[in-house]
Amino acid sequence: MSLIARIATLAQRDTITATGLALGGIWLFLVALFWLLAPAGDGPAGGVARLAVIAGMILPLALIWLAVKTARAIAVLRAEAEDLRSRLIQLRDMTGTRGAPPPRAMPEPEVIGEPDPQPRTVVPAAVPPTPRPAPRAMASNRQPAMRTDDPAPVPVDSDTLIQALNFPDGPDDTLAIAALRRALQDSDHARVLRAAQDVVTLLAGQDLYMDDLSPVPASPAVWRRFADGSRGDAVARLGGIHDAAALDTATALVQRDEIFRDTAHHFLRHFDTMLTRHLPQMDDAQIAALAETRTARAFMLLGRIAGIFG
Structure with missing residues (x-):
């Protein structure tokens, strides 16, 4: 009611x-x-x-x-x-996320090899005591220091990565937020997560939300074939999203919006690389959980539009 x-x-x-x-x-x-109580009248x-x-x-x-x-x-x-x-x-x-975290919930991780205006761990190495170098010399000295002094990324287990790929349901989803922050400490994971967030946000701007999609599940063996390099009809079941309205909306967005098209291709490339890297370490239950994440649904939708599933 x-x-x-x-x-x-x-x-x-x-x-x-x-x-x-x-x-x-x-x-x-x-x-x-x-x-x-009213008195009687004299006449009718x-x-x-x-x-x-x-x-x-x-x-x-x-x-x-x-x-x-x-x-x-x-x-x-x-x-x-x-x-x-x-x-x-x-x-x-x-708005624009439908389960994906707002920008403030995804802190920018430190990316190895990119200069940081205010690094916390390499300031002593970037600013020698004497003599004080010119700005260009300081920039040239800072970048090698970040390459050598940055701590190694924290290992992320498969369950944490899967939880991060699904994004938090809201500010109260503390477990997913913690998993997301941990996954962002790895620069490769950070690229996938930021690309996924951009794609999900742009699709949500067209009222297309990953939670509304109900893909036909593919077996873990199909996902493993994809991670091994198979393409086309061999992995056709990964394109399990048959919602005509969702496919039409996403196709129109790819065709008319150059920014979204580039963002989608960037996301597909990095998600493909992540699957090749992590899928061999996952068991069947973890692969099934990965397939249900919001990021995987965006991959199935855009991958079908791009024709990578045959």
Whole structure:
């Protein structure tokens, strides 16, 4: 039952109805008291007098229930406005992500080989005590220092990677957020996750959400064949998304939006590399869990459009 229907049902027993019944009862009591205590007239009352008496009895009751009906309508509109406001707040928080974390939930990892304006671990090596080099010399000295002094990436197990690829369901999904942050410490994982986030965000801008897709599952053996380099009909079952509306939306976006097309190709390339790197280490249950992630659904959708599944 919708929110408005629930409110309309409850309105029959709420305080507004009780107030209307009470006021109507009080008015009828006063009318009865008037008839009992009013002095008798000298002659029969005329038609105008009777009409005035009847109108005096009925009109207040009509006004009472008109006020009750108006108050019910206002209560329904107020509840609908509150529900709409809460939905807008939720959409503002999850818009463009539908389960993917907002940008602030994906901290930028340190990428080996790229200079950082304010490095924390290599400042002593980047700024020699004397003499102070020119800006260009400082930049040239800083980059080799980052290549040699950066700590090795933290190993990420398959379960953590799978949880990160599904993205957090919201700010309260602390386990997924922790897995995401851990996975981002590996530069290869960070490239895949950022590319996946970009793709999911752009698709959500077209009202196409990964949670709404229901792909036909492919067996782990098919995923392993893909990781081994098979393409075309041998891995056709990976293109298990048959939602015509989703395929049309994504195809139109690829055709008309050059930015999305480049982002999609970038994502497909890095996800392909990640599968080749990690899939041989996963068992069947982990591969099945990977296939259910939001990132894998985006891969199946865009891979089918790109024709890599035959």
